[in-house]
């Protein structure tokens with residue numbers, strides 16, 4: 296038995312002095328003291344569940360100049376993320392068994408962390424063929440997405456097809472028509488107009504439409520809204536889960552001025568007041584999940600000029616560490632931190648992870664909250680090689696453990712043991728949302 300000793304463990308919503316016994320990759324004992332076995336030293340450290348980042352784009356295959364499973368999952372492990380859910384807008388897209396298997400081949404040999412692969416929701420997707428393999432369906436691109444673009448007219452049928460699989464369906468909610476209108480109006484004007492080109496209204500309208508369609512159908516799959524950017528949109532969502540990204544919590548429109556295309560992302564980063572309202576919502580429990588939407592693009596692509604450059608920012612390595620700094624600063628409770636990064640993501644995908652509890656996978660991060668560092672480019676493992684957060688304060692894990700094995704220490708990476716998760720079905724119960 297491995298024994299995690301000397302640390303303060305996050306257990307049932309608070310930190311306690313306790314020891315963890317780990318056998319066959321799972322937590323089998325939790326005791327105040329007295330466990331014996333191979334010691335994993337946690338002296339002076341806070342032990343938390345590893346984060347489950349349910350929204351990453353690890354690219355690879357024909358997009359391996361941007362990211363690969365190896366580089367993306369190293370970034371994850373170094374940032375305290377022990378499980379990722381990878382999105383289907385790759386080349387080729389994950390829309391059939393064949394392309395799923397192709398991606399799985401890359402993940403199987405390349406991943407340092409555990410992973411799920413999501414299937415594409417598009418009119419041509421083989422939803423029933425993908426169903427036995429994928430963790431969930433989406434993100435569903437209501438705006439953009441090229442071949443994976445979905446029109447409202449087709450959404451009802453797709454929702455019903457996904458319902459039969461009993462898996463969650465996730466939505467990228469922006470209204471295509473309003474976005475097209477906005478882009479044609481603002482294209483090639485100054486970069487700070489990007490949020491106007493893809494306005495809050497576009498997000499609100501898409502969410503409204505989706506909820507309308509969803510309410511009309513009888514048998515409904517669990518529904519999850521990706522990367523909601525506007526606090527006004529949050530108030531429209533009651534029966535589905537909501538995700539917000541670190542970039543919408545940490546950046547504002549003024550970063551568009553200073554960093555230009557590097558912080559161009561969809562939906563866009565909004566203003567200061569909106570960001571403050573997102574933090575308020577986070578603290579009051581209206582946001583279920585924080586996920587990175589880790590969307591790496593090369594510097595060359597980002598240097599093409601603002602309106603030509605692709606949208607997306609990397610974030611899988613810097614998400615948890617920056618939020619940990621906000622926990623230290625008391626801007627966020629440890630409870631909300633663990634709920635949104637570990638517990639709720641686990642409940643949405645039905646995983647044996649995200650909690651420090653007997654029987655759960657021993658996916659743990661060891662944190663020293665006094666070790667504050669400033670983010671530098673040379674710390675990053677993503678292949679894209681840049682971050683919008685240079686110079687910002689963060690608390691990185693001292694070590695990261697996956698199913699009882701240390702996969703990352705500050706001195707470097709260990710075993711590459713990432714495996715595909717086996718989702719056991721949605722078990723998220725509705726949290727009370729304010730309806731103001």
Ligand SMILES: NC(=O)N[C@@H](CC(=O)O)C(=O)O
Pocket residue numbers: 352384434467559560561562588590591606607608
């Ligand atoms: N967020 C983005 O701006 N881009 C993402 C796709 C997406 O999540 O919409 C990407 O894959 O690059």
Ligand SMILES: [Zn+2]
Pocket residue numbers: 434467521522561562
């Ligand atoms: Zn998206």
Ligand SMILES: [Zn+2]
Pocket residue numbers: 350352382434588590
């Ligand atoms: Zn995405």
